[in-house]
Amino acid sequence: MKSVNTTIRGLALAATLAAGLGAGAKAEETIKVGILHSLSGTMAISETTLKDVMLMLIEQQNAKGGLLGKKLEAVVVDPASDWPLFAEKARELIEVNGVSAVFGCWTSVSRKSVLPVFEELNSLLFYPVQYEGEESQRNVFYTGAAPNQQAIPAVDYLMQEEGVERWVLAGTDYVYPRTTNKILEAYLKSHGVAAEDIMVNYTPFGHSDWQTIVADIKAFGSAGKKTAVVSTINGDANVPFYKELGNQGIEAQDIPVVAFSVGEEELAGLDTAPLVGHLAAWNYFMSAEAEANDAFIEAWHAYIGDETRVTNDPMEAHYIGFQMWVEAVEKAGTTDPDAVIDAIVGVTVPNLTGGYSAMMPNHHITKPVLVGEIQDDGQFETVWETSGLVVGDAWSDYLPDSKDLISDWRAPMSCGNFNTATGTCSSAAN
Amino acid sequence: MLLRFLLAAATIAVFIAAGSLLPARAASLETLLAELPEGGYDERAAVVTAIAGTGDDRAVALLEALAEGDLRQMKDGGQIVRVVREGRTHTAFDPLTGAEIGEISSRAASKIRVNNKLRRAIAAALGQLTLASPDRARRLAAAASVLKTGDPEQIEALDAALETETDPEVRTAFMDARAAAVLNAARPTAEKVAAIAQLAGRNDPQVLSIITAATTSDEPAVAAAAADALDRIEQARAAWGAVQNVWYGLSLGSVLMLAAIGLAISFGVMGVINMAHGELVMLGAYTTFAVQELIRSFAPGLFEVSLLIAAPLAFLVAGAVGVGIERGVCRYLHGRPLETLLATWGISLILQQTVRSIFGPTNQQVGNPDWMSGAFEIGQLTITWNRLWILLFALAVFALLLLILKRTPAGLQMRAVTQNRRMAEAMGIRSGWVDALTFGLGAGIAGLAGVALSQIDNVSPNLGQSYIVDSFMVVVFGGVGNLWGAFAGAFTLGIVNKFLEPYAGAVLAKVLVLVFIILFIQRRPRGLFALKGRAVES
Amino acid sequence: MKADPLLDLKSKLFLALLVAAAIVVPMANLVAAPGSDFYLPSFAVALFGKYLTYALLALSVDLIWGYCGILSLGHGAFFALGGYAMGMHLMREIGPRGVYGDPVLPDFMVFLDWKELPWFWWGFDQFWFACLMVLLVPGGLAFVFGWLAFRSRVTGVYLSIITQAMTYALMLAFFRNDMGFGGNNGLTDFRDVLGFDLRSDATRAGLFVASAAALGLGYLLARRVTTSRAGKVLVSVRDAEARARFLGYRVEGYKLMVFTLSAMMAGVAGALYVPQVGIINPGEFSPANSIEIVIWVAVGGRGLLLGAVLGAILVNGAKTLLTGWVPEIWIFVLGLIFVLVTLFLPKGVLGAFGTLSWRSGGARRGASAQPAE
Structure with missing residues (x-):
């Protein structure tokens, strides 16, 4: 019996040690920051960069003297693109390593997987990627774009500037494209687009043979009306998609493609010369002309030791999120999650496009929306931007079941999904 | 709001x-x-x-x-x-x-x-300025841009250009452009009907879109002529649809075959499931990337032939790694194919992460030389150059492989070991040597597949993973260890997939193909081309 | 008592260990004061619970691979189906506490605009129905699949690859949002099971005990099968299928029986896995996951039952430790472990330190130069 106990305790101890790198062993007390990004598996392609950005930001903060008089310490784990592993690692970071906040996740499913953990253990997650909305959680801060901060302005641009009347909504078959396309369909129909002028198409993850679909788009686009493609195709499948577009001779001047998941990093794997003029909508482009951006790019190149590495929107989101957290902790005088959650609403920090972003009560942030065209050097050139900042809307106004929902995490409401029609908070679990 | x-x-x-x-x-x-x-x-x-x-x-x-x-x-x-x-x-x-x-x-x-x-405005303006350019290519581009805009103000300029134009192709382009402009101008109905007749001979999306727009014309004769022309174009399109699917299927099949055929060899000869096969494909793609990087820095003039340089190198790199795997690991696992599966899975993890550490986790840019870019048209069928070259490349690799297996002493030994290892050993064939050679050959061909895939897909550490399962399906469907099986399997699956896709959608098409494979194996438990012989009965 | 074929010394030791764990782990978490030397963080309870379900899964693979020579590269499918059956029940349990407050429809159906519950979701509000489905769905699929495949005498690598095709097809199908299983996001945000809050330590401890019990029962069942007369037939099928057939055994029947049983065990493992990790999504169907299960068995030692259990715990334990310790290079370490284990411990960890019982089985297998796989 004794030996069994020892065995199990040994295992537990090993697990504890593993994650903590000997948690209590350090003499100097630090504030720990968890970094939960996949370093292996399918998502490593996008997430590794974010891990590097976080390490850089933490290093910069320490150079400025740390936080609350203590140094920050990054705790990096690898959830390996495995969704249940995300939940396990999140729990490990919070329970075993005792991190004060976690910056991480990329895919919606990884966020959904860790949500209950953050709720149960009451910690903080900063989520840096554009997503489908329809969520607002007390412990999560969404620093990426909600659909109204990306999709809708981009469609507005195409309607007004390009006179587009016919739409192909092409996406990978998962929740972000599904929701975005639902919202866009409703939005387009409310602007008088007929149902037969909308073509919706879904493909599996990592789809690499685009011949049929590109030919379909070409045929759909030859019906006498100006046509555009709204692409929510996920990272990996984009390169073969654009290569096929280029080869089949679909030019941006004829059928522009506006993408919501294609940033500088994705373009780095492509020869962009045949793609000039295709569009993307983001809240940040590396080409943004702002001093903060120049400084950020310079620091990034120095940190990563490679002048050819690009910066992209989720990196900016982490930059904003990290500053917000730092400021909120300073404001609250503690890293206690409850205090930080209360303090962070309303915190305003400079973003990289020369303006300021503020944390709203629904835990989304304000952002400018930029529409950019792909250039032959793999960068985007901003061709249009919103005149002011757009507030991230957690619950879309264009979906029948969510239009009555609002979110406000300040007292006294403190609710992520308050139904204004019934006057109740649907998930009163917290 | x-x-x-x-x-x-x-x-x-x-x-x-x-x-x-x-x-x-x-x-x-x-x-x-x-x-x-x-x-x-x-x-x-x-x-x-x-x-x-x-x-x-x-x-x-x-x-x-x-x-x-x-x-x-x-x-x-x-x-x-x-x-x-x-x-x-x-x-x-x-x-x-x-x-x-x-x-x-x-x-x-x-x-x-x-x-x-703005780019459209520039193109239109340039079209107007370059209609009379001495450069033939410019005149064609100008005609295309006028066709696109259909600007009625260009009719006079086009008429003037037509008077002096002698080149027949440019003349046709001018006539088409003029027709498009006429449809937008306040011209007599007869002239517009003639314009539609002029355009109906072409079938690109641009023209289709002009004619479709004309069907809503308020002049009944014009609308009728346009509707008529549209009908004919649609009919031709439907007829070409099947051809198009066959072509897409062949093209998909060629990619599948390239990815699978190396697997088929090592699988057949050694009965080994090489889980690292996908990573060998990836190494080929990264070799292409490295070659292009070197060419960019040291000899930009060679870019057009970069793939020709990369192909043998990729074969050697992947082949060398393959021989390394065989000599270093598989050799010791001889006759224990399942342990080999486990070891090669471990190797595939290591290779993937090695590439990730060296080249970074992001996509790498592999450029397409000019002869691999763009497309040409046959009737309603758009054939992209890269797909065509890959198809030819796949066929060439296949032919070469057949030649090696059927016409060289090494190939003879490989076939002997495939059919009956122990008998082959008894006849004095050094089966260990044959194993290494076979594995190396299979790996080298994976490397060649990587060169081709770099032209149509991501070059990232995940490249191999996305093809490995499909490769297994091809090999099993065709019949393990049979080159013709892999050949027929790849093209059958490719074409079936592409015929299903328009009806079922990309996801369901793939699911149906997998179900088809499962059911097919029930009918022919040894694949399409079953090897005959005692050894494979096990 | 000395020669009980069902419960030999090793089995007794293992079951005793399992019972001890089922008592000690919850106690160390619930009773011991946090901070004391005996305290076990609840993180570890959920983690160990997960390992136990993996162990059960590995056991189910070993039952068919180690004893019947059926190498399934698609066993993750049965695991995931069991998980989905349980996940669907847990989704229904959420009831009106979802974000949209819909009493019947799960959240993902609400915002994708489903109007009513699809027929295949009917009945999952009942726990007993879900439990039944946990057994019937994987079992049924395995029965149909096995019936077709074994009858046609699909063997060896062909069988392995079509099992892989099966799980791959299921993965693609479940990824489709139109299927009504939540697409890529899968099922998540579970609240409680049978009225117990899934986020409480006590429930987690309960699930741990349930997993330990399931593993124990699964082990006994597997022992029962393998030590019975039928078990001997299975081994003969593994070693020389044609010979067994010529001796008059209905090989297909035996294979089908054990394949279905194994799928049901995997289903149970999946059903216990889901409430403990809090999510089930189509990623569980991915062919790579199924290959990994086989690797657990191989690392632990094939054909030993306990080897599968040990392998699952060792590999996953290593994964947990390494992803935290050396996140940048853990893949290298894991890959190397796989290579080195195959090279230097061909009979797996347990086989290498194994006892006489392995020797007899191993010798027989070693005699055949061309194994049945």
Whole structure:
């Protein structure tokens, strides 16, 4: 019996040690920051960069003297693109390593997987990627774009500037494209687009043979009306998609493609010369002309030791999120999650496009929306931007079941999904 | 709501501004150039049209520079320059005279923004200016841009150009462009009907879209003629649909075959499931990337032949790694195929992460040489060059492999070991040596597949993973260890997939193909081309 | 008592260990004061619970691979189906506490605009129905699949690859949002099971005990099968299928029986896995996951039952430790472990330190130069 106990305790101890790198062993007390990004598996392609950005930001903060008089310490784990592993690692970071906040996740499913953990253990997650909305959680801060901060302005641009009347909504078959396309369909129909002028198409993850679909788009686009493609195709499948577009001779001047998941990093794997003029909508482009951006790019190149590495929107989101957290902790005088959650609403920090972003009560942030065209050097050139900042809307106004929902995490409401029609908070679990 | 109001207000403002700009038309090229960076895209499109209207000889070069995004405005002084980038150095030139101004830093000048709308305006303006260009290619481009805009004001210019034009292809292009313009002009009905007849001979999307638009014409005769022409085009399209699916299927099949055939060899000879096969494909793709990087830095002139250089190198790199795997690991696991599966899975993890550490986790850019870019058309069928070359490449690799197996002593030994290892050993064949050779050959072909895949897919550490399962399906469907099986399997699966896709959608098509494989194996438990012989009965 | 074929010394030791764990782990978490030397963080309870379900899964693979020579590269499918059956029940349990407050429809159906519950979701509000489905769905699929495949005498690598095709097809199908299983996001945000809050330590401890019990029962069942007369037939099928057939055994029947049983065990493992990790999504169907299960068995030692259990715990334990310790290079370490284990411990960890019982089985297998796989 004794030996069994020892065995199990040994295992537990090993697990504890593993994650903590000997948690209590350090003499100097630090504030720990968890970094939960996949370093292996399918998502490593996008997430590794974010891990590097976080390490850089933490290093910069320490150079400025740390936080609350203590140094920050990054705790990096690898959830390996495995969704249940995300939940396990999140729990490990919070329970075993005792991190004060976690910056991480990329895919919606990884966020959904860790949500209950953050709720149960009451910690903080900063989520840096554009997503489908329809969520607002007390412990999560969404620093990426909600659909109204990306999709809708981009469609507005195409309607007004390009006179587009016919739409192909092409996406990978998962929740972000599904929701975005639902919202866009409703939005387009409310602007008088007929149902037969909308073509919706879904493909599996990592789809690499685009011949049929590109030919379909070409045929759909030859019906006498100006046509555009709204692409929510996920990272990996984009390169073969654009290569096929280029080869089949679909030019941006004829059928522009506006993408919501294609940033500088994705373009780095492509020869962009045949793609000039295709569009993307983001809240940040590396080409943004702002001093903060120049400084950020310079620091990034120095940190990563490679002048050819690009910066992209989720990196900016982490930059904003990290500053917000730092400021909120300073404001609250503690890293206690409850205090930080209360303090962070309303915190305003400079973003990289020369303006300021503020944390709203629904835990989304304000952002400018930029529409950019792909250039032959793999960068985007901003061709249009919103005149002011757009507030991230957690619950879309264009979906029948969510239009009555609002979110406000300040007292006294403190609710992520308050139904204004019934006057109740649907998930009163917290 | 506020946002939409602002948008509306902005749009109105742009229109007002554009209206007030009209008097600028008569201005000189210099003054117009100064106006280029200012205002909204509509205003600037008007400036572009005005530049074309000056009739100045320098306008063409200026507009082309603008379209290329080479025009920049100096941050101090506001002078507009044309910037030529070479690597990291930016050299400024005067956009009108072409005189060199000197080197500038990349941040000293801001780019004059061009969007699709402006690009269309430029193309239209250039079309108008270059209809009479002595350069044949330019005249064709000009005709295409007029066809696109269908600007009625170009009819006279086209008529004038047609009088002197002798080149038949350019003549047809001009006639088509003229027809498109006629449809938009206030011309007699008969002339419009004739225009539709002129256009109906072509079938590209551009023309289809013009004719479709004409079906809603308020002149009944024109609408009827357009509807008629549209019908004929649609019929032709339907007939070509099947051909198109076959072509897409062949093309998909060629990719599958390239990925699978190396597996088929090592699988057949050694009975080994090589889980690292996908990673060997990836190594081939990364070799292509490395070769192109070297060429870019040291011999940019060789870029067009980079793939020809990369192919043998990829074969050697992947082949060497393959031999390494066989000699280092598989050799010791002889006769224990399942342990080999486990070990090669471990190796695949290591290879993947090694590449990730060396090259970084992000996609790498592998360029397409000119002969691999673009497409040509046969009837309604668009054939892209890269797919065609990959198909030919796959067939060549297959033929070469057959030749090796059927006509060389090494191939004879491989076949002998495949059919009956122990008997082959008894006949004095060094089966260990044959194993290494086979594994190396299979791996080398995986490397060749990587070169081809680099032209159509991501070059990232995940590349191999996305093809490995499909490769297994092909090999098993065709019959393990049979080259012709892999050949027939790949093309059958490719074509079946592509015929299902239009009806079932991409996801369901793939699911159906898998179900088809499962059921097919029930009918033929040893695949399409079952090897006969005692050894495989196990 | 000395020669009980069902419960030999090793089995007794293992079951005793399992019972001890089922008592000690919850106690150390619930009773011991946090901070004391005996305290076990609840993180570890959920983690160990997960390992136990993996162990059960590995056991189910070993039952068919180690004893019947059926190498399934698609066993993750049965695991995931069991998980989905349980996940669907847990989704229904959320009831009106979802973000949209819909009493019947799960959240993902609400915002994708489903109007009513699809028929295949009917009945999952009942726990007993879900439990039944946990057994019937994987079992049924395995029965149909096995019936087709074994009858046609699909063997060896062909069988392995079509099992892989099966799980791959299921993965693609479940990824489709139109299927009504939540697409890529899968099922998540579970609240409680049978009225117990899934986020409480006590429930987690309960699930741990349930997993330990399931593993124990699964082990006994597997022992029962393998030590019975039928078990001997299975081994003969593994070693020389044609010979067994010529001796008059209905090979297909035996294979089908054990394949179905194994799929049901995997289903149970999946059903216990889901409430403990809090999510089930189509990623569980991915062919790579199924290959990994086989690797656990191989690392632990094939054909030993306990080897599968040990392998699952060792590999996953290593994964947990390494992803935290050396996140940048853990893949290298894991890959190397796989290579080195195959090279230097061909009979797996347990086989290498194994006892006489392995020797007899191993010798027989070693005699055949061309194994049945």
